[in-house]
Amino acid sequence: MSARILEGGLTAALILMGLALxxxxxxxxxxxxxxxxxxxxxxxxxxxxxxxxxxGMRSDSDLYFEAALVIGMLGFAATxxxxxxxxxxxxxx
Numbered sequence: 007m008s009a010r011i012l013e014g015g016l017t018a019a020l021i022l023m024g025l026a027l028x029x030x031x032x033x034x035x036x037x038x039x040x041x042x043x044x045x046x047x048x049x050x051x052x053x054x055x056x057x058x059x060x061x062g063m064r065s066d067s068d069l070y071f072e073a074a075l076v077i078g079m080l081g082f083a084a085t086x087x088x089x090x091x092x093x094x095x096x097x098x099x
Contacts, residue, residue: 019060026053044088051081 030053033046055077062070
């Protein structure tokens with residue numbers, strides 16, 4: 007009984023995060039300003055990381071959690087670099 011509830015909850019989470027990925031992609035494509043595009047990219051990597059975590063829960067594999075960690079670190083670094091570029095016009099001083 008509880009395994010079916012968990013499976014249904016994970017499936018619902020994947021569907022909703024897939025919709026969030028579509029919304030973030032729309033924001034990246036149609037963002038009127040560069041700041042909106044960076045926020046869309048931030049939401050995109052965050053949702054991708056969470057999808058990897060949910061896949062890891064469904065498959066009971068540690069590999070997905072490690073992939074989510076790498077996605078999170080690279081996404082954070084990219085967001086900080088792009089925000090710094092928008093503020094100062096250069097990334098490396």
